[in-house]
Amino acid sequence: MRIVTWNVNSLKARLPRVLDWLETMAPEVVCIQETKLAEEAFPSDEFTDLGYESVHHGQGQWNGVAILSKVGIEDPVSGFSDGGDPDPDARIIWATCGGVRVASAYIPNGREVGHEHYAYKLGWLARLRSHLEKNHSRKEDVLVLGDFNVAPEDIDVWDPKAFKGATHVSQPERDAFQDILDWGLQDTFRNRYPEEGLYTFWDYRQGSFYKRYGMRIDFILATESLASQCGLILVDRNARKGEKPSDHAPLLADFYR
DNA sequence: ATGGTGGCCTTGCCA
Numbered sequence A: 001m002r003i004v005t006w007n008v009n010s011l012k013a014r015l016p017r018v019l020d021w022l023e024t025m026a027p028e029v030v031c032i033q034e035t036k037l038a039e040e041a042f043p044s045d046e047f048t049d050l051g052y053e054s055v056h057h058g059q060g061q062w063n064g065v066a067i068l069s070k071v072g073i074e075d076p077v078s079g080f081s082d083g084g085d086p087d088p089d090a091r092i093i094w095a096t097c098g099g100v101r102v103a104s105a106y107i108p109n110g111r112e113v114g115h116e117h118y119a120y121k122l123g124w125l126a127r128l129r130s131h132l133e134k135n136h137s138r139k140e141d142v143l144v145l146g147d148f149n150v151a152p153e154d155i156d157v158w159d160p161k162a163f164k165g166a167t168h169v170s171q172p173e174r175d176a177f178q179d180i181l182d183w184g185l186q187d188t189f190r191n192r193y194p195e196e197g198l199y200t201f202w203d204y205r206q207g208s209f210y211k212r213y214g215m216r217i218d219f220i221l222a223t224e225s226l227a228s229q230c231g232l233i234l235v236d237r238n239a240r241k242g243e244k245p246s247d248h249a250p251l252l253a254d255f256y257r
Numbered sequence B: 001a002t003g004g005t006g007g008c009c010t011t012g013c014c015a
Helices: A011-025 A044-048 A117-133 A171-184 A187-192 A205-211
Strands: A003-006 A029-033 A053-057 A065-069 A074-078 A092-097 A099-107 A142-147 A218-221 A230-235 A250-256
Touching: A003 A011, A003 A044, A003 A099, A003 A117, A011 A029, A011 A044, A011 A053, A029 A099, A044 A053, A053 A092, A065 A092, A065 A099, A092 A250, A117 A171, A142 A187, A187 A218, A187 A250, A218 A250
Parallel strands: A003 A029, A099 A142
Antiparallel strands: A003 A250, A029 A065, A053 A065, A074 A092, A092 A099, A142 A218, A230 A250
């Protein structure tokens, strides 16, 4: 099964590029973040034409997550099933695709350390762990994909000194990310590539992509049963080039199962 | 290639 995560930064603005890329790479399952579309505006017909069923959890101007699948979509759930209040934002959707429980997640940005939105981010990461604990076992085939807005280690940013005091690298965020891994998930890309300088996001500003000023904040997290079957895994940096790119590149993995 | 925000029902906010 070939699976992808991609923060497209507006599916409306990105649709031609996304459709073209999906035709070329032909993944079975696709996790999209930042659709920035209302529920009814989701272009499901265009994806159907490429052979995908789809589920979307949208809210309009901001956020919005989706899963596309050529191998079935069963038991879709929007948000968290942890007994808590509904998340005000459309940031996570779950579905079972080809026997694998898949999540497409867009973790809050946090804005600034100490900001109200930063507290929301830490709480959101804790709820993700809580959802996993309450609904799944680490013995199951579970994949959590998405934009976590956290760089887990200093090697995941282009210059740690430039991020002093910033979100994405603070210890509470890194601890919350590690808590999710500690539930029973592995960072499949990092398993394969231990070196620095490999990123999934480059800010639009200041020519960051061309200067290689990136961050690795998008992940394909897998339980052991799947992580041990991970084959090809790569960031398609070519998708960050050219006309009207997203500020994130897609992360793609093949699981032999 | 020899440079260099972009998306949002926009006039500032968010990332």
